Amino acid sequence: MNNPVLVEITRGAVVESRHRGAVAVVDASGATVFSVGDVARPVFPRSAVKAFQALPLIESGAADRYNLSASELALAVASHSGEPRHADLAAGVLAKAGRDVNCLECGAHWPLNEEVARDLAASGAKPSALHNNCSGKHAAFVCLACHLGEDPAGYVQAEHRVQREVKAALESMTGTTLGDDMRGTDGCAIPTYAIPIAALAAGFARFGSGVGMDQDRVRAASRIRAAVAAQPWAVAGKDRLDTVLMELFGQRVFMKTGAEGVYCAALPELGLGIALKVDDGAKRAAECIMAALLGRYLELSDAEHAGLEPHVRQTQRNWNGADVGATRPAGALA
Amino acid sequence: MNNPVLVEITRGAVVESRHRGAVAVVDASGATVFSVGDVARPVFPRSAVKAFQALPLIESGAADRYNLSASELALAVASHSGEPRHADLAAGVLAKAGRDVNCLECGAHWPLNEEVARDLAASGAKPSALHNNCSGKHAAFVCLACHLGEDPAGYVQAEHRVQREVKAALESMTGTTLGDDMRGTDGCAIPTYAIPIAALAAGFARFGSGVGMDQDRVRAASRIRAAVAAQPWAVAGKDRLDTVLMELFGQRVFMKTGAEGVYCAALPELGLGIALKVDDGAKRAAECIMAALLGRYLELSDAEHAGLEPHVRQTQRNWNGADVGATRPAGALA
Numbered sequence: 001m002n003n004p005v006l007v008e009i010t011r012g013a014v015v016e017s018r019h020r021g022a023v024a025v026v027d028a029s030g031a032t033v034f035s036v037g038d039v040a041r042p043v044f045p046r047s048a049v050k051a052f053q054a055l056p057l058i059e060s061g062a063a064d065r066y067n068l069s070a071s072e073l074a075l076a077v078a079s080h081s082g083e084p085r086h087a088d089l090a091a092g093v094l095a096k097a098g099r100d101v102n103c104l105e106c107g108a109h110w111p112l113n114e115e116v117a118r119d120l121a122a123s124g125a126k127p128s129a130l131h132n133n134c135s136g137k138h139a140a141f142v143c144l145a146c147h148l149g150e151d152p153a154g155y156v157q158a159e160h161r162v163q164r165e166v167k168a169a170l171e172s173m174t175g176t177t178l179g180d181d182m183r184g185t186d187g188c189a190i191p192t193y194a195i196p197i198a199a200l201a202a203g204f205a206r207f208g209s210g211v212g213m214d215q216d217r218v219r220a221a222s223r224i225r226a227a228v229a230a231q232p233w234a235v236a237g238k239d240r241l242d243t244v245l246m247e248l249f250g251q252r253v254f255m256k257t258g259a260e261g262v263y264c265a266a267l268p269e270l271g272l273g274i275a276l277k278v279d280d281g282a283k284r285a286a287e288c289i290m291a292a293l294l295g296r297y298l299e300l301s302d303a304e305h306a307g308l309e310p311h312v313r314q315t316q317r318n319w320n321g322a323d324v325g326a327t328r329p330a331g332a333l334a
Numbered sequence: 335m336n337n338p339v340l341v342e343i344t345r346g347a348v349v350e351s352r353h354r355g356a357v358a359v360v361d362a363s364g365a366t367v368f369s370v371g372d373v374a375r376p377v378f379p380r381s382a383v384k385a386f387q388a389l390p391l392i393e394s395g396a397a398d399r400y401n402l403s404a405s406e407l408a409l410a411v412a413s414h415s416g417e418p419r420h421a422d423l424a425a426g427v428l429a430k431a432g433r434d435v436n437c438l439e440c441g442a443h444w445p446l447n448e449e450v451a452r453d454l455a456a457s458g459a460k461p462s463a464l465h466n467n468c469s470g471k472h473a474a475f476v477c478l479a480c481h482l483g484e485d486p487a488g489y490v491q492a493e494h495r496v497q498r499e500v501k502a503a504l505e506s507m508t509g510t511t512l513g514d515d516m517r518g519t520d521g522c523a524i525p526t527y528a529i530p531i532a533a534l535a536a537g538f539a540r541f542g543s544g545v546g547m548d549q550d551r552v553r554a555a556s557r558i559r560a561a562v563a564a565q566p567w568a569v570a571g572k573d574r575l576d577t578v579l580m581e582l583f584g585q586r587v588f589m590k591t592g593a594e595g596v597y598c599a600a601l602p603e604l605g606l607g608i609a610l611k612v613d614d615g616a617k618r619a620a621e622c623i624m625a626a627l628l629g630r631y632l633e634l635s636d637a638e639h640a641g642l643e644p645h646v647r648q649t650q651r652n653w654n655g656a657d658v659g660a661t662r663p664a665g666a667l668a
Binding site: 105319322 | 522616654
């Protein structure tokens with residue numbers, strides 16, 4: 001099946017590049033509200049399901065035992081930019097479990113935000129695993145392991161109890177069975193399982209509405225949504241779309257980007273879950289599609305419309321700041 | 335027309351992302367040797383045609399008048415990484431024409447190479463227009479304007495004599511007429527014209543073989559090819575594909591990347607020209623396709639095969655250095 005073009009990049013009067021993809025919007029009953037492209041195809045959700053991966057942290061009691069704050073819970077579901085406040089927060093989470101950066105198995109990389117990376121370089125420092133965009137999730141995994149009485153060492157391995165708990169949460173939220181044939185290794189070394197786009201959307205409809213989940217999970221999901229809405233800087237960072245739009249919409253939107261053009265969201269007031277994957281993995285296209293979908297489903301105030309619109313139709317500027325083209329929704333999203 | 339999938343990104347046993355595109359390989363007689371996808375579609379060649387844009391610099395006598403070295407000619411066709419040696423070289427070109435960085439109209443940006451950018455930040459400096467990846471081309475434009483007795487100011491405008499000379503070279507090399515309806519503004523502020531992929535390939539077959547060009551142009555093209563082969567660091571930079579593969583192949587290959595997934599090349603020994611565009615603009619896919627095409631057409635020594643193969647099938651590694659997947663040619667290129 002050829003997924004349709006959903007985003008165009010224009011330059012002057014010419015369409016310069018095109019992005020194809022698939023989108024599913026599902027309501028709390030599991031019914032499809034909108035679907036385009038092959039939404040039955042399993043895709044790696046990557047970081048877009050960090051909220052599901054954080055459920056065992058809360059449901060096990062680990063978050064309460066270590067007295068994790070809203071910022072720290074938001075960091076647990078973050079793909080953060082590696083700003084100093086993110087790295088410090090991750091270190092603090094580890095300290096609450098009596099651990100430190102040496103426990104992290106995600107690897108080190110320069111902060112995702114290039115300005116932050118240059119500032120770090122200018123300070124004479126090198127990045128550590130605390131700057132890894134997944135350090136909050138990994139610090140949470142360490143907390144979970146410690147709370148469960150497990151040695152954190154090897155917590156990224158599929159057979160470690162932490163990853164078994166995480167996989168069970170993913171299966172339960174998405175109504176899938178995740179076999180080893182659908183398993184890959186994520187950038188931060190943990191397993192990632194390919195899941196149909198429609199099942200991911202159904203999972204986020206549950207996550208936002210609470211429909212079909214037991215009361216412990218309803219409370220855990222609600223706590224995560226409230227934490228991210230209260231501290232949206234912790235889940236991404238300065239100028240990042242997740243942060244900018246959750247600052248704008250508060251608890252009306254829970255949204256989370258993933259690598260390779262995946263995006264998931266929950267719109268609790270409408271009971272809707274959204275999942276999308278851009279075929280080629282482009283972040284710019286995934287962001288454009290998600291912004292267009294938010295504009296399609298949410299009732300917007302003038303201020304919200306003004307805040308959202310620049311992310312739906314993004315002006316392309318050259319190095320002199322001149323307007324040379326646009327990124328815009330196309331086809332079924334135009 | 336749906337262009338076919340030409341590159342796949344795998345993770346574990348699953349294809350995670352897919353890139354579509356079109357490729358034309360044309361011989362010196364203008365005959366199509368290989369074609370996949372819609373090669374009649376006009377695409378912005380962006381920086382992939384810098385070699386054509388540099389022809390007036392040589393043909394006008396400007397390169398001789400200002401005594402430009404091989405490195406400086408290579409820089410004139412470069413999309414460089416903004417290393418100190420690139421910025422210094424651009425400043426030297428401007429000085430030869432009695433000008434300086436203030437003449438450049440390309441805008442400033444941090445070096446393309448993130449490590450170079452961090453080093454610059456660590457030194458306490460900010461980037462100037464000399465670090466713009468197009469600074470060599472722009473310095474060459476300033477030389478051309480000065481040599482022609484024109485005020486360089488406004489040399490990026492379509493109606494300036496420099497851009498009229500550049501456009502004439504593009505039309506002549508590609509056998510096209512470039513109307514204003516096909517004009518966009520490039521990242522560095524000069525006009526870019528959409529040109530059919532097949533016409534771009536034909537232009538590079540001419541550029542490499544000399545067939546169908548007058549003697550002045552044959553000499554100018556030969557001089558550019560020799561300059562880049564002698565100083566491949568100047569055309570891109572450390573670890574960049576153009577530099578790495580032209581270091582490997584010398585004058586057997588002239589290749590040049592462009593923004594938004596365009597790549598062009600000439601294989602002089604075979605009289606072939608190559609042009610390709612990835613629909614979604616992804617550099618990783620354009621590089622994979624170009625490497626696959628070089629492997630298909632060139633006769634390779636064992637050392638050349640060993641040097642090329644890691645760019646055809648690229649291993650994807652996570653932050654811990656573990657092999658998690660691959661970028662590989664697909665469909666007609668598999």
